[in-house]
Amino acid sequence: MKFETPATQNPIDQMKVIGRATDRIDGPLKTTGMAPYAYERHDVASGQAYGYIVGAAIAKGRITTMDTSRAKAAPGVLTVLSTLDHDKPLPLGMMNIAHLYGGAEIAHYHQAIAFVVAETFEQARAAASLIQTEYARDKGRFDLAAAAPSAPYEPSGSGADAKDIERVGDFAAAYAAAPVTIDQRYTTPGESHAMMEPFATIAGWESEKLTIWTSNQMIAWNKGSLAKALSLKPENIRVDSPYIGGGFGGKLFLRADAVLAALGAKACGRPVKVAMQRPLMINNATHRPATIQRIQLGATKDGKLTAIHHSSTSSNLPDGKPETAIAQTKMLYAAPNREYWLKLAVTDLPEGNAMRAPGEAPGLMVLEMAMDELAEKLGMDPVELRVVNDTQVDPGDPSRPFSQRHLVECLRTGAEKFGWSRRHAKPAQVREGKWLIGMGMAVGFRDSPNTKSAARIRLEKTGRLTVETDMTDIGTGTYTIMAQTAAEMMGVPIDHVKVILGDSDFPVSAGSGGQWGANNATSGLYAACVKLREQVAQQLGFNAADAIFADGKVSAGNRSVPLADAARSGPLTGEDGIDYGDIVKKNQLSTFAGHFVEVAVDAYTGETRIRRMLAVCDAGRILNPKSARSQVIGAMVMGAGAAMMEELAVDKRFGYFVNHDLASYEVPVHADIPHQEVIFLDYPDDKSSPMKAKGIGELGLCGVGAAIANAIYNATGVRVRDYPITLDKHLEKLPAIA
């Protein structure tokens, strides 16, 4: 099905199942421990052996020798693989920058260099410690701040359109002429996904055919990448990933666990299971790159922005990509004169790549802090500053309207519900005992990407429905919204729908990432349901256009037949997908939020406690308000981590992230997070898809870090521009105690 014109009235608009707050259909399995994650699938292949990964102990250089003889002789060991078994690295998978395995060269710390397979986990672990590796260490580059001044531009656009600096109007002149300006430098640190389930895979071979039971967000990418890495035909690979213990972008791509399990299984002639040890996760895999950003804003005295400069420098391995921290600034606020650039330094730290709201999260943490600074300088309410600079078109190309943009309503609603009028504009004015109290707000803004997605739905002889697609549920609630979509389209209760996900033998979906999963995957299923409805109508002698599917029956005129009757002589299958025409390019499809936060800062110790959080979201039709709300509050928690504690600490001598486990890389815990409120505005978007939905998974993270930072400033009067805002950065400057 091609989506080329705005959606008209369709069965989803009935909202009998869609749009209702619905318990997750996978909830009883997840809460009883019966949902099988990758490492736990004892039943899928017999004789599973255990793998253990060895990581490089240098960040850059090469292995000169590796002695695996003692490991090979250790009890229970079946095979020991060495990266030196390969002359050069295995071919790169899709989107990977760092090679996952093979060859003597070391490009980053904890790169996988050996793999031990043994009868038991304990034996594999013990044998791994007996491998002796010698290295020739090269001098690496590990310091972003040192590399930034000489970093080259990363041009925007491509070919003849490529520009080092993207300009609209005349920024320099407008900034010079502006009566009110701010000009500040900000930094955001590297962050880690730190999903709770480590990378894990069971691999098994049947002659030339490889199956991996794994934990991955993007099944088709994973299959294609594994085929490349192992030089296999894609049709000889099956990837199965029904339950995924979190990803946040960390499981978008092929990782070393899958490659090593497959190689190990081949070598020992048995299925092999492996979970990457937690202390290897952070340096072995990808992270959100650190940034150094500068923002200059020029405004009239009544707050109209006349000039915006936003630039960002990040670093990556050679051939890596930048953290696109300027992307949201291009479209968030109207201003006639604009200037943006990105620079990309080369460092030898682990690979930088997508983490939830890549670019948007660190970019908005900075832009929305700068807007708070500008509001203060203007003597203007921060909400009003955003309102006067709202735009309904892409400021860089006014011929492109936003399909919908209710940002002002998000802000007004949020301000009212949160009691924003009680905020003191002057900071450090509110005291409750030892606590300094402050309120802050920020805008959230994230695109809603449209991408192809397919599914299959089968009407079984029993009258029940089975949905099959390689779409994944990484905690997002996919199982449930897919069941809701099928139930709405086919007119049956949700418990008549079985949903099977994450199997590469099924139609290829959008997958989970970039907040594109829900809208596209349900739209692909919508298309498949339309196909099935046609078949059902034909089978039962109805005109498909007239048939009404409701209450388990198909009806038209005064005739009504049970849906199940259509499958009496055998199951009927509808298979199709959604694809998008120009409509999604001519319009800017985005989601918006107003974030409001209240904090208390301990006047003696400088510790910050979040007291209240509210997000008001404009994200099209909300398919399942219960799981969508969870997506938003979860993202707000991640934003709290970014604002207050998360930071990959770089050892600039040896070139690795020092805090590479869950105790030293601090993420928010229960005590850090108060009750959270979310309000969804009700604006189905007919230019987005037949579902009229949009993305929601990353919106909650966008801007929330700045709202927290602005609240801390409002509480303390101390502006910290280097995230995370830990107590050491403002303690000395806090207001006098007495």
Next chain:
Amino acid sequence: MSAPSHSSLDISRRAVMVSGAATAAMSALPADVQAAPAPSKPATMPVSFKVNGKDVSLTLDTRTTLLDSLREHLKLTGTKKGCDHGQCGACTVIVNGERINSCLSLAVQHQGDEVTTIEGLGTPDDLHPMQAAFVTYDGYQCGYCTPGQICSAVSVLKEIEAGIPSHVQEDITAAPAFTNMEMRERMSGNICRCGAYSNIAEAMAAVAGAKA
């Protein structure tokens, strides 16, 4: 895996060797590195305990954690391995009525113990009230930390009821109450990276009959 052969590291290691306490720790290293060939068989021990009311007897490699005995030997995979280092709480189980990180104790330490795992609390068709509350309040997303959260949540309510004090009590001699902050403090050893904390607090409050 040996340390990298790099001159600056060698120097820093020698520097470390001069300090007394470190010398004791480091002196074990050469002996280990030059150890005699490893024994051909791992040491094993029999152990018997109760899991979810059933007697089990296993003969285990003594290095096997309680967590791996559950997941790999008894195939009770509801208990999760998030870090294997006592940092995340995903492996929380209830032993003799108290919650512990099962990754931090060896199985053979549990002779005669009574272990309750997530599978012992309820089943999909017969959920424990805490499991049902997690579903109702959407107290989970990816589900990987969830069994540990639920085992902790059940235990936390009992700990408060039993009057076990916590860091956030104003008066540690008074009986703790089922407040939001009291529960959040006691749950803070269970990380949820999806960020379901606010909903978990509501689920616990509902079971405790308190306000989230």
